[in-house]
Amino acid sequence: MKKILFYRRGGLGDTLLTFPVLEVLKKQGYRIAVIGVKAYYRLAQKVGWVDEIYEDLYPQVLNRPYDLKIFFSKNGGIYPFPDKRIWIVDYYFRYLKLPQIYSQTLPIEGLKESPFKNRIILHPGSGSPKKIPEFLLFRKIEEFLKKKGMDYIYVVGEADQWVKDLTSNFWEIEDLEFLAKAFKTARGFIGLDSGISHLASYVGIKTFVFFGPTDYIVWHPIGPNLQIITLDLECSPCFPKVCAESPCLDPEKLFLQFLKKADL
Incomplete structure (x- = not known):
């Protein structure tokens, strides 16, 4: 071989x-x-x-x-x-020079018993703080989901321990294979430009990813049910040389963009 x-x-x-x-x-x-x-x-x-x-x-x-x-x-x-x-x-x-014939969805089975079954997963973290908007964005998303009668839960990874100070409604990531299988049972996922968002999109669930200073054209996830949310400012992308003001991460404006695509 x-x-x-x-x-x-x-x-x-x-x-x-x-x-x-x-x-x-x-x-x-x-x-x-x-x-x-x-x-x-x-x-x-x-x-x-x-x-x-x-x-x-x-x-x-x-x-x-x-x-x-x-x-x-x-x-x-x-x-x-x-x-x-x-x-x-x-x-x-x-x-x-390879043929581009590959799976749009990671061929992995869902869990029978999953902490995310029929819930919306929220992930407000990322590997870089330069990609993270004010938590106000996710507070607004919480309100939206409550009005829709949708159950939701946050996921917390190694770099997201700060989320625990803002909500008690979370599940902590321990094993990636378990996470991938559990994600398969979720109703949807809402997050930032992060590895966890890539995984959610790749398992095939409806996934909304907010992009600010990073380039969504180059770095968007794989997946058939991905929705990219960006303000698409003229000054973007600029990562890693991000300005102090970060207008591309304005939580109010990003939320309004999310509402245009929120077909949950």
Whole structure:
């Protein structure tokens, strides 16, 4: 069997955006070893798109015989970012000259007993505070959901512990595979540009993602039921050089944009 070594280090969202490439390579008959965050790539392993996972560039791994090595890195290999505003997944496929025939939904089954069943999931956090608007945005969303008679719950990750000070209605993330399966049972998801939002969209549920200073054209999630909400200001995108005023994260204006698309 042909063997590939694949490297693209990054956060959860960055990792999920490589899954279509791994899926297509697996369909071509490769045995695939990846180097990256094990907790993230285990999802690809679970659905059969990855065979081996390594956390680091171990010499004993790098020196094995491979038919192909694919390295997305600033320090050699393929530059990990496109030089123009195209979706990162399209960039990967064009560079590697692969057929773009892949799953729009992560093929993972939902849980029978899920903390999110028929509920709206709210996630007001992100890996960078520069992407986070005032919590007022989610207070307004709470009011909207209550008026609609919809049950909701917040999810809290490692970087979102501050949410616990603002609500007692939350579920804390412990295991990504459990989270993905639990998300499948939800009525919908509302969040920011974060890895958790990428996961929600990829499992196929209705997903609303607020983009401010980051580029939604390049970094939007995979998924058939994704709605992107952005003010689309002339000064955006600007990440990571974000201005102090952050008009692209105005909670009042973002909420009004959400109301235009809130077909929950």
